[in-house]
Amino acid sequence: xxxxxAVIEGVMGVFDGRDGKTETGSTAEVAKWLGAPVLLVLDxxxxxxSAAALVHGYCSFDPDLDIQGLILNKASKAPMPxx
Numbered sequence: 001x002x003x004x005x006a007v008i009e010g011v012m013g014v015f016d017g018r019d020g021k022t023e024t025g026s027t028a029e030v031a032k033w034l035g036a037p038v039l040l041v042l043d044x045x046x047x048x049x050s051a052a053a054l055v056h057g058y059c060s061f062d063p064d065l066d067i068q069g070l071i072l073n074k075a076s077k078a079p080m081p082x083x
Contacts, residue, residue, distance in 0.1 A: 028065050037068035044075040
């Protein structure tokens with residue numbers, strides 16, 4: 001079987017691993033093993049500018065993780081800051 005892309009769904013939060021102290025077993029660890037880009041999905045219910053701060057934190061927490069895209073889930077129709 002051949003494919004141009006594969007979608008791999010992570011579990012819990014992207015950095016949440018088996019023991020809560022390391023990345024062991026986390027989505028971030030698996031993505032780095034595979035050299036796979038990450039599409040981050042952020043629940044924006046009741047957020048506005050804080051969404052930008054959260055995204056910045058995710059992107060800067062581990063520079064070895066290749067975050068390439070973002071889906072803002074449950075975002076309001078109000079203008080959002082550039083993230």
